[in-house]
Amino acid sequence: MRIGVYPGSFDPATYGHLDIIIRSAKLVDHLIVGVLNNVQKSPLFTTEERVKILQELTYDLDNVEVQSFKGLLVDFVKMQNASVIIRGFRAISDYEYEIQLAQTNYSLDSNIETMFLVTKNEYSFLSSSIVKEVARYGGNTSKMVPPLVVRYLNEKNIELNLEENIKINTLGGE
Ligand code: ADP
Numbered sequence: 001m002r003i004g005v006y007p008g009s010f011d012p013a014t015y016g017h018l019d020i021i022i023r024s025a026k027l028v029d030h031l032i033v034g035v036l037n038n039v040q041k042s043p044l045f046t047t048e049e050r051v052k053i054l055q056e057l058t059y060d061l062d063n064v065e066v067q068s069f070k071g072l073l074v075d076f077v078k079m080q081n082a083s084v085i086i087r088g089f090r091a092i093s094d095y096e097y098e099i100q101l102a103q104t105n106y107s108l109d110s111n112i113e114t115m116f117l118v119t120k121n122e123y124s125f126l127s128s129s130i131v132k133e134v135a136r137y138g139g140n141t142s143k144m145v146p147p148l149v150v151r152y153l154n155e156k157n158i159e160l161n162l163e164e165n166i167k168i169n170t171l172g173g174e
Helices: 015-025 047-057 073-079 092-108 128-136 147-173
Strands: 003-008 030-036 064-069 084-089 113-118
Touching (some): 003 073, 015 084, 015 113, 030 047
Parallel strands (some): 003 030, 084 113
């Protein structure tokens, strides 16, 4: 049985990520979407939220499972008995980072291969950061992320605005 891991931050998941998930799930027997529990990156969504979003987006894909992980990717891959890492390739700007990552992982464990899927044309300039930027200023993200993620982004905005208002009110009251 060939098990693949598709790792990433998924902060939040976009149509581009979903496209890679659907396509790579056809190439392996079992696909584990690995959500990086990243401390340095200070994500907008918590790890639990990012996992939940992906679980909801992939509930109808029988051979796809979502998990979070910490530490070295190759260790997580080995722990899952997986042999393939899947990454998405958008534009030439991904090249340097992705090659570096793939070479590092290969040098850490040569039994694990990295496989790249090239993104659909319409998603090649789509990133989680762009989505967050657009959502933060109230722009329409419905072409970039599934409706469920649009809702999560709106909720997060309300949450952030509330926090901001509480801060302003607290300062004003002093
Ligand atoms: P990371 O922090 O690991 O780059 P991301 O969530 O940004 O995490 O991306 C995870 C993977 O999905 C990466 O391989 C990235 O190149 C790929 N990816 C991101 N956006 C898209 C997209 N629009 N289309 C296809 N692949 C994408």
